[in-house]
Amino acid sequence: xxxxxxxxxxxxxxxxxxxxxxxxxxxxxxxxxxxxxxxxxxxxxxxxxxxxxxxxxxxxxxxxxxxxxxxxxxxxxxxxxxxxxxxxxxxxxxxxxxxxxxxxxxxxxxxxxxxxxxxxxxxxxxxxxxxxxxxxxxxxxxxxxxxxxxxxxxxxxxxxxxxxxxxxxxxxxxxxxxxxxxxxxxxxxxxxxxxxxxxxxxxxxxxxxxxxxxxxxxxxxxxxxxxxxxxxxxxxxxxxxxxxxxxxxxxxxxxxxxxxxxxxxxxxxxxxxxxxxxxxxxxxxxxxxxxxxxxxxxxxxxxxxxxxxxxxxxxxxxxxxxxxxxxxxxxxxxxxxxxxxxxxxxxxxxxxxxxxxxxxxxxxxxxxxxxxxxxxxxxxxxxxxxxxxxxxxxxxxxxxxxxxxxxxxxxxxxxxxxxxxxxxxxxxxxxxxxxxxxxxxxxxxxxxxxxxxxxxxxxxxxxxxxxxxxxxxxxxxxxxxxxxxxxxxxxxxxxxxxxxxxxxxxxxxxxxxxxxxxxxxxxxxxxxxxxxxxxxxxxxxxxxxxxxxxxxxxxxxxxxxxxxxxxxxxxxxxxxxxxxxxxxxxxxxxxxxxxxxxxxxxxxxxxxxxxxxxxxxxxxxxxxxxxxxxxxxxxxxxxxxxxxxxxxxx
Numbered sequence: 182x183x184x185x186x187x188x189x190x191x192x193x194x195x196x197x198x199x200x201x202x203x204x205x206x207x208x209x210x211x212x213x214x215x216x217x218x219x220x221x222x223x224x225x226x227x228x229x230x231x232x233x234x235x236x237x238x239x240x241x242x243x244x245x246x247x248x249x250x251x252x253x254x255x256x257x258x259x260x261x262x263x264x265x266x267x268x269x270x271x272x273x274x275x276x277x278x279x280x281x282x283x284x285x286x287x288x289x290x291x292x293x294x295x296x297x298x299x300x301x302x303x304x305x306x307x308x309x310x311x312x313x314x315x316x317x318x319x320x321x322x323x324x325x326x327x328x329x330x331x332x333x334x335x336x337x338x339x340x341x342x343x344x345x346x347x348x349x350x351x352x353x354x355x356x357x358x359x360x361x362x363x364x365x366x367x368x369x370x371x372x373x374x375x376x377x378x379x380x381x382x383x384x385x386x387x388x389x390x391x392x393x394x395x396x397x398x399x400x401x402x403x404x405x406x407x408x409x410x411x412x413x414x415x416x417x418x419x420x421x422x423x424x425x426x427x428x429x430x431x432x433x434x435x436x437x438x439x440x441x442x443x444x445x446x447x448x449x450x451x452x453x454x455x456x457x458x459x460x461x462x463x464x465x466x467x468x469x470x471x472x473x474x475x476x477x478x479x480x481x482x483x484x485x486x487x488x489x490x491x492x493x494x495x496x497x498x499x500x501x502x503x504x505x506x507x508x509x510x511x512x513x514x515x516x517x518x519x520x521x522x523x524x525x526x527x528x529x530x531x532x533x534x535x536x537x538x539x540x541x542x543x544x545x546x547x548x549x550x551x552x553x554x555x556x557x558x559x560x561x562x563x564x565x566x567x568x569x570x571x572x573x574x575x576x577x578x579x580x581x582x583x584x585x586x587x588x589x590x591x592x593x594x595x596x597x598x599x600x601x602x603x604x605x606x607x608x609x610x611x612x613x614x615x616x617x618x619x620x621x622x623x624x625x626x627x628x629x630x631x632x633x634x635x636x637x638x639x640x641x642x643x644x645x646x647x648x649x650x651x652x653x654x655x656x657x658x659x660x661x662x663x664x665x666x667x668x669x670x671x672x673x674x675x676x677x678x679x680x681x682x683x684x685x686x687x688x689x690x691x692x693x694x695x696x697x698x699x700x701x702x703x704x705x706x707x708x709x710x711x712x713x714x715x716x717x718x719x720x721x722x723x724x725x726x727x728x729x730x731x732x733x734x735x736x737x738x739x740x741x742x743x744x745x746x747x748x749x750x751x752x753x754x755x756x757x758x759x760x761x762x763x764x765x766x767x768x769x770x771x772x773x774x775x776x777x778x779x780x781x782x783x784x785x786x787x788x789x790x791x792x793x794x795x796x797x798x799x800x801x802x803x804x805x806x807x808x809x810x811x812x813x814x815x816x817x818x819x820x821x822x823x824x825x826x827x828x829x830x831x
Contacts, residue, residue: 475584
């Protein structure tokens with residue numbers, strides 16, 4: 182089938198995208214490579230379609246399907262979306278992604294290469310051809326370019342070659358692709374998805390969640406939009422969750438299981454009811470966790486897969502909770518997050534916890550006992566606060582203590598437990614002993630960024646303190662706001678405020694923080710401390726993490742680079758970015774400066790700047806998909822050559 186015919190079928194609704202397909206994920210490099218291959222008439226692969234009745238076909242987007250049999254695109258979505266986007270100058274109706282990936286494709290008649298529009302490079306050069314304009318206008322576009330080129334005497338010697346190349350480029354729509362069809366009444370959605378996964382074995386398979394959503398949308402086409410609408414609602418409150426997480430919560434309500442396979446025989450009415458109940462209970466959980474624990478945004482929302490278990494618990498019980506029951510449930514949530522209950526085999530642990538809620542002897546106490554048996558004692562020790570960086574597991578715990586307790590701002594003396602109005606009142610991480618002073622004295626990154634050297638203050642207070650030493654600014658704070666230091670668990674021994682006693686300060690504050698966590702946990706248990714007894718697992722050493730900023734000068738270089746990025750209207754990177762093992766939840770490495778979603782989200786790959794790092798850190802980042810730069814000049818050259826030229830055209 183000719184590519185032009187396939188594009189016409191997409192326009193007419195005779196070809197569409199099944200609901201279970203993921204959105205468009207290609208970047209500009211892939212689009213450029215596709216057009217380079219097809220221009221050279223290299224094979225680009227065929228298409229696999231599922232021929233089915235349009236009346237029963239659940240499809241993506243709001244475009245109408247043609248009557249009768251339609252072809253649902255199983256293999257070839259990324260290629261056909263790219264071809265359609267460039268040829269038509271707009272995305273197809275089933276599109277879900279970033280259209281900039283295929284906007285502005287150009288072709289150079291001299292070198293016969295493709296590139297995306299770059300004003301500084303292309304303006305004034307008549308040999309750069311807009312591919313969308315040429316293909317969109319067809320023979321009229323060809324005539325227009327020929328007339329334009331012929332008018333330039335300097336191009337006359339090559340005009341015949343240029344016309345031939347224009348014709349060859351326009352001919353991409355006449356290229357024929359093999360289209361293989363899956364037909365037959367025995368080809369159910371299950372069978373088709375299984376075929377899809379086998380065909381895409383070299384790429385990203387559909388997850389169990391994708392398959393579950395496909396089945397739901399087959400009976401209730403508006404399901405995806407309904408769920409996305411609720412996710413947007415939560416994101417406005419700074420809780421950014423995904424569809425899989427939401428589906429998991431709905432699934433626990435409806436089936437009492439983590440595995441999606443039990444959704445298969447549920448009706449659309451049952452699904453709609455379960456979604457309504459699940460979102461209601463998630464709202465309750467978020468209100469409890471944000472209001473009682475102070476975990477008011479997703480960056481400190483550890484143990485999020487504990488929520489599906491909480492949702493099931495809330496759905497099964499009758500009547501309102503009293504204060505003790507509420508706090509005991511929150512105790513379980515905090516403890517699950519602190520010890521990484523769901524960071525490994527998420528589905529297995531959710532199922533274990535759901536099972537603990539079932540039966541005559543099931544319930545909240547059995548859930549707590551299961552957690553205690555799994556981890557050991559649930560009491561926190563000073564050593565648990567030896568972690569470092571904003572990605573440490575106990576970082577959210579420090580934030581929770583600040584919001585839950587009586588922690589006060591050192592500039593205003595006001596409590597930090599409630600949201601404060603005004604840009605300068607937003608909470609920021611403050612290094613109690615300033616980084617510059619510590620690096621000057623040769624302290625390592627794990628020591629400088631130790632959790633016990635962090636506290637939370639308003640932006641205004643953080644700026645006012647600047648890089649002064651505690652022995653200088655602590656007495657001033659205590660004089661203006663008596664008790665404010667103690668409210669943030671600062672050791673009372675003033676000798677520890679001196680920088681030469683920094684290691685001793687950390688040890689003392691770690692003990693104070695651990696004591697405060699245990700006090701808050703006892704408060705949640707209303708005196709029922711039996712869950713805190715027993716020996717806990719050994720404390721992992723923070724020093725085992727690879728990657729670290731080794732000097733004050735290095736950190737200043739990275740800060741300056743981040744400032745340079747910002748002056749070009751690009752997003753600041755994350756300094757000391759935590760690279761997490763997605764299978765275990767453990768920290769793999771710390772990247773000096775990173776953009777995990779790229780400098781242009783969805784258009785460019787993740788990048789990291791790694792200064793003075795060993796091969797182990799670079800390898801870990803590369804394996805995680807990061808493009809690594811080991812010096813700043815090379816990184817800036819990349820930004821100028823590949824990013825800023827794209828920014829000029831968008």
